[in-house]
Amino acid sequence: MTRSLDKTVADRPAGFERAAFDAFLETRDEPGWITDLRRKAFALYTERLAAPLDPEEFKRVDLRAFRPGDYRLSPPAAPSNSSAEFATLLADRAKFAGSVAHVDGSGTLAVLDEKLASQGVLFGDLTSLVRDHRAALEPHLMTRAVRPSTDRFSAWHAAFWTGGTVLYVPRNVQIDEPLHSLIGLSQSQGADLSHTLVVLEEGSSATLLEETASADANATGLHVGAVELLIGPEAALRYVQLQNWNPRTYHFAHQAGHVDRNGKLQWTVGGLGSRLAHIHQHVSLDGQGAEAQVNGVTFATDRQLISYYTQQTHNAPNTTSDLLYKEVLRDKARVVWRGMIKVEKAAQKTDGYQRSDALMLSPTCRCDSIPGLEILADDVRCTHGATAGRVDEEQIFYCMCRGLSRFEAMHLIVEGFFRTVYDRIPVEAVRETLSRTVERKLGIGR
Amino acid sequence: MSDFEQIATVDELPPGGRKPVVIDDTPALLLRVGDNFYAIEDVCTHDGQPLTDGPLTGCEITCPRHGARFDVRTGKPLCMPATEPVQTFEIQVRDKAVFARPRA
Numbered sequence: 045m046t047r048s049l050d051k052t053v054a055d056r057p058a059g060f061e062r063a064a065f066d067a068f069l070e071t072r073d074e075p076g077w078i079t080d081l082r083r084k085a086f087a088l089y090t091e092r093l094a095a096p097l098d099p100e101e102f103k104r105v106d107l108r109a110f111r112p113g114d115y116r117l118s119p120p121a122a123p124s125n126s127s128a129e130f131a132t133l134l135a136d137r138a139k140f141a142g143s144v145a146h147v148d149g150s151g152t153l154a155v156l157d158e159k160l161a162s163q164g165v166l167f168g169d170l171t172s173l174v175r176d177h178r179a180a181l182e183p184h185l186m187t188r189a190v191r192p193s194t195d196r197f198s199a200w201h202a203a204f205w206t207g208g209t210v211l212y213v214p215r216n217v218q219i220d221e222p223l224h225s226l227i228g229l230s231q232s233q234g235a236d237l238s239h240t241l242v243v244l245e246e247g248s249s250a251t252l253l254e255e256t257a258s259a260d261a262n263a264t265g266l267h268v269g270a271v272e273l274l275i276g277p278e279a280a281l282r283y284v285q286l287q288n289w290n291p292r293t294y295h296f297a298h299q300a301g302h303v304d305r306n307g308k309l310q311w312t313v314g315g316l317g318s319r320l321a322h323i324h325q326h327v328s329l330d331g332q333g334a335e336a337q338v339n340g341v342t343f344a345t346d347r348q349l350i351s352y353y354t355q356q357t358h359n360a361p362n363t364t365s366d367l368l369y370k371e372v373l374r375d376k377a378r379v380v381w382r383g384m385i386k387v388e389k390a391a392q393k394t395d396g397y398q399r400s401d402a403l404m405l406s407p408t409c410r411c412d413s414i415p416g417l418e419i420l421a422d423d424v425r426c427t428h429g430a431t432a433g434r435v436d437e438e439q440i441f442y443c444m445c446r447g448l449s450r451f452e453a454m455h456l457i458v459e460g461f462f463r464t465v466y467d468r469i470p471v472e473a474v475r476e477t478l479s480r481t482v483e484r485k486l487g488i489g490r
Numbered sequence: 491m492s493d494f495e496q497i498a499t500v501d502e503l504p505p506g507g508r509k510p511v512v513i514d515d516t517p518a519l520l521l522r523v524g525d526n527f528y529a530i531e532d533v534c535t536h537d538g539q540p541l542t543d544g545p546l547t548g549c550e551i552t553c554p555r556h557g558a559r560f561d562v563r564t565g566k567p568l569c570m571p572a573t574e575p576v577q578t579f580e581i582q583v584r585d586k587a588v589f590a591r592p593r594a
Contacts, residue, residue, distance in 0.1 A: 103539060104538070106517060106533070108512065108532070108540075109515050109516060109517050319515070347515075347516075378538075408574075410538060
């Protein structure tokens with residue numbers, strides 16, 4: 045197999061071994077406390093790498109063809125990097141109060157409405173913000189939501205994180221217009237380990253739309269990411285992440301949201317791209333009256349494997365969580381969804397819901413849906429369920445009788461299947477984008 | 491259509507030997523039966539788990555978990571619980587080296 049390597053990348057050690065770590069640290073102009081955290085995480089990573097992966101988790105997520113040594117980190121801000129070359133799904137669809145972009149792990153763009161900046165809102169690149177705003181960010185960075193010690197991938201991320209989008213909203217500041225963040229990969233064999241950190245202080249609100257994209261449809265890539273959403277008391281966050289890598293990218297991520305007293309989190313994920321995606325998505329309701337709504341749309345085709353391990357943890361009384369995933373599969377694609385609602389003893393009067401529906405468009409795809417409950421409190425309402433099924437030939441026949449082609453009929457049925465989750469997404473640009481992308485993947489439309 | 495990739499040398503595998511490999515980004519199992527080489531996708535079509543350590547009798551490999559059997563020459567399932575064939579790869583042996591690619 046021939047491999048194209050960019051010159052600026054080729055002279056750096058490949059992979060994520062000790063030599064690569066040392067070379068990586070040399071390129072980072074970072075305060076000592078960050079370097080110390082990285083060193084600790086790297087020791088943890090080395091330790092975890094020697095231990096076998098959890099066989100229960102990874103029996104459905106086959107990593108035998110995945111070789112971390114094939115990928116390498118780009119030097120900071122290689123001059124060819126530009127976010128302009130990405131066919132983004134969202135960037136032109138709405139008016140944004142601010143935009144941040146990362147390409148091959150380096151920040152390439154950071155703009156924020158001046159009015160918001162004067163109110164103390166921080167929105168930009170983690171690498172530079174963590175230097176200037178240590179007091180605001182240090183207590184939150186990989187301490188509460190995503191911990192390096194969770195597993196091999198979280199330790200890996202904590203040692204090598206390359207940058208990422210930070211949103212910090214001070215007390216009682218409301219941001220009405222959405223903010224946009226792009227994570228891109230442009231070079232073959234490139235690795236991105238970006239970290240998204242959102243901190244909403246008491247009574248604030250914001251909407252962040254984030255998307256991932258590859259500039260080159262044939263370039264191999266790797267993303268080992270983390271998302272941390274920390275929602276303070278009475279604060280409200282709407283967060284959308286559309287994963288739209290090319291079909292040769294591996295995507296691993298730990299994503300966690302913590303919601304404090306009467307806070308609200310609405311979290312929408314779109315899993316569309318990648319060769320293999322394995323994501324841990326965790327919402328934790330930590331204060332009385334906290335609410336979380338999780339929406340998932342995944343569409344897997346060809347030989348894609350998309351895996352979501354979701355967890356809803358209720359740590360406080362009177363908390364609500366509501367999760368709805370819709371999955372469409374075609375060709376030889378596989379989707380794994382492992383859902384868990386965990387209710388701690390103190391979390392009385394919890395209302396927890398989880399549901400995953402899968403629609404199989406071909407007989408060769410496979411879906412594993414495993415819902416679960418773990419309840420320690422004795423006065424709760426928890427419901428869960430999963431369905432999987434084929435497209436009903438009679439429905440197609442019905443549509444075709446009314447003059448639609450088979451393709452159009454299929455599209456109508458898929459669109460209708462996703463509709464219940466689209467209806468829960470309040471941002472029109474996101475609804476529209478998802479619908480367009482689904483159309484494209486089905487092979488019709490633009 | 492992918493090109494042939496070298497996956498082993500002839501000397502690596504004695505008759506009856508096996509080697510887990512990756513062909514075209516797919517985990518596969520290379521098997522030697524007598525002087526013939528066969529490669530199948532290293533996943534049982536019944537439960538989606540590896541066939542790597544399954545016992546090989548003649549040209550039949552048995553899944554170590556539920557006993558499904560496959561013909562390694564054709565990929566055909568030979569007994570329950572498997573009903574779907576396992577993917578096979580095209581093999582070429584040149585100069586003591588074994589090459590493979592997905593079938594057209």
